[in-house]
Amino acid sequence: MAVYTDIAEDDLRWFLTEYDAGTLLSYKGIAEGVENSNFLLHTSKAPLILTLYEKRVEKSDLPFFLGLMQHLSAGGLSCPLPLPRKDGALLGTLSGRPAALISFLEGMWLRKPEAKHCREVGKALAQMHVAGEGFALTRPNALSLEGWQVLWDKSEARADEVEPGLQNEIRSELNFLRAHWPKDLPDGVIHADLFPDNVFFLGDELSGLIDFYFACNDLLAYDVSICLNAWCFEKDGAYNITKGMQMLEGYQSVRPLSEAEIKALPVLSRGSALRFFLTRLYDWLTTPEGAMVTKKDPLEYLRKLRFHRQISSPVEYGLSL
């Protein structure tokens, strides 16, 4: 939720002459995206999103993100599509920042998703995994085992401030995951952040996926485990097996999981719970009091991690074997 950079109307009009985007009618900074500045443009043609990439995004990653959206869109996935400039480039410069024009996706994210929506999300995730095949660029997942260790090294000393005993618990969790992390599962391009605010619906129909700025190459089933964590727990911390069942059935209706992937779900889910726990823990410990940013509770993901730890069979996620 942020607009970091204002744009002068003249500069924007000049920027748009590089595109075949119609005449500019209005632009508004929108409260969306934490890493970038986003504007909703109305033109004489279609509405567009203009994104200015702020410092937190690596400029060298932008061809991967923009190319991926183009590749997925060409593969039939409903997602934002970067508009090429007249010279074919997907990226320009505006207000001193790398900038892209991207198609506007109608739809709303659900504050209270139900089981039927989880099914649609599972389907769309699998569609994304299939559509991602053949994409030429790659980007390693900076937030996998090694990245977790880096985050943990920065937080470990103060972890017990958040909950006594946390230091030991996370240390041994990291050891466990390093020893048991699966290696030979199908991999490909994953979204890696498919939370409810990144999935749009029109009524009960899924209208598209957005925000591919964590996308990377990793195990496809790891992406499934992120969605189980993000969609299938209730506010009180309980796992909703109906949502899990719908999510997994939806996914498998497009791309069936292999036996090895299914077997790995508990350990993958421990990993993805730990991943969000660690970034939240780091933000929790480093964001100054009074900063106008909502701090997300890291303990939510600690509770999810503990749930996955006591899973004895993937059936408990709602899988019909």
Place this chain on the structure above:
Amino acid sequence: MAVYTDIAEDDLRWFLTEYDAGTLLSYKGIAEGVENSNFLLHTSKAPLILTLYEKRVEKSDLPFFLGLMQHLSAGGLSCPLPLPRKDGALLGTLSGRPAALISFLEGMWLRKPEAKHCREVGKALAQMHVAGEGFALTRPNALSLEGWQVLWDKSEARADEVEPGLQNEIRSELNFLRAHWPKDLPDGVIHADLFPDNVFFLGDELSGLIDFYFACNDLLAYDVSICLNAWCFEKDGAYNITKGMQMLEGYQSVRPLSEAEIKALPVLSRGSALRFFLTRLYDWLTTPEGAMVTKKDPLEYLRKLRFHRQISSPVEYGLSL
């Protein structure tokens, strides 16, 4: 620049059933308006602005603001038009706040307005003054002489922190204005905050005025003096007489100023410069360091105030007498 309140998609859909607004396609919090939360809605009909009124706006003032927009729009002014609910009311409730749906105005505000734009602004201001005639509700200007004194009482003790000697200068300015403030000039509904970000243009054509949340009843020529302060000074502090001339000619092409109004321009301009100086001074002294809000420099308006103080004839504003 603020979105204070998030809206659940379900609540919004429920809210919209009270209106004949089409089917909701999307809504985005926009970085516009300092006092309220604003959302840009796309529907199957036309785009709309949804405003949630936050605490800083007096609920009892809302019928004045919304009724005024309706009145001005009916009088031919291009400005946002509140959409009535099916029961005829202009105001509903959403997320626990008073809320209104308002037509979306295409256009952009000019970061670098030129003299020709000042002419259009002058014309539109006069059109607003004429269109405001006959509006049944009234709202006193809380930021005139008395309100200035209230603000000053809160800031006086610390004023010399901003610039040595300020305490004496502003005290005697207030005394002067109290003694010389004009009383018998034409009055009516004024905008009271017609800064560049509240005027939209499409190309060089003015497409509309927005943000009537400071509107009130006061001297019409006082509103002109606000626009001289807001539009006709350059970044270096110099008064641009060409812009002033265009602004005043534009205004008078719709509503000629009386001799008394013209004579009063210097004192009115001192008053409006002081008004913005005082609110900025108060914010400057009370906004904590590090708050994510842009503090506006009060000294900009002190310099304008000093300029008006040395005016010996209204001709110096660019008026052809």
